Amino acid sequence: MELDDLLRKTLDEYLASYKEHSSKIERFDKRIEELAGDDDYKESVKKLGCVVGIKTHTAPSLIVETGDFSRFAKGNTYAAFLALAPGESSSGTKIQRSGISKAGNSHLRTLLIEGAKGICKGQIGHKSKELRCRQDGNTADVIAYADRANTRLRSKYYRMIRHGKKRNVAVAAVARELACFVWAVMTGTIAFREA
Known part of the structure; x- marks a missing residue:
């Protein structure tokens, strides 16, 4: 041959x-x-889709693999469940923080990290046509909350980069906060606190 x-x-x-x-x-x-699009997931997928970085493929995974979001007292607890919270070693008054532990649900953590990477690419306050389309039909409260979350997450990333943080550290921090916003949307606790 x-x-x-x-x-x-x-x-x-x-x-x-x-x-x-x-x-x-x-x-x-x-x-x-x-x-x-199934009746069991449709509304939740629609709500989560309002947030930059969460699309039709990510939302069902978050919903199904998390189950009942209300079993977590607050968003930080949910982020810790996904091992997106920083590790801590303490003895007495001395506290040492480390990177994320990676001991939680690795699939959901990966999805949120990938979503955070998408968030970190855009301009602060920019809404693409695709995002506007995903937000269409949601309540004004959910859209407003998602828009504030989108602005906050992008601002956080750029602020961390300006202050010399490594890109991966900044992306992980955005993913952790994204997990908190996901929890808030899914539990109906969409109060927004300025930081």
């Missing part, structure tokens, strides 16, 4: 495999969209 034939055969196999995987991904994406 000549080299050209071997290369062509390898390329054909690669393309066939790529097409097969692409069609699987499309089927899974379609199924996730169907599940997100």
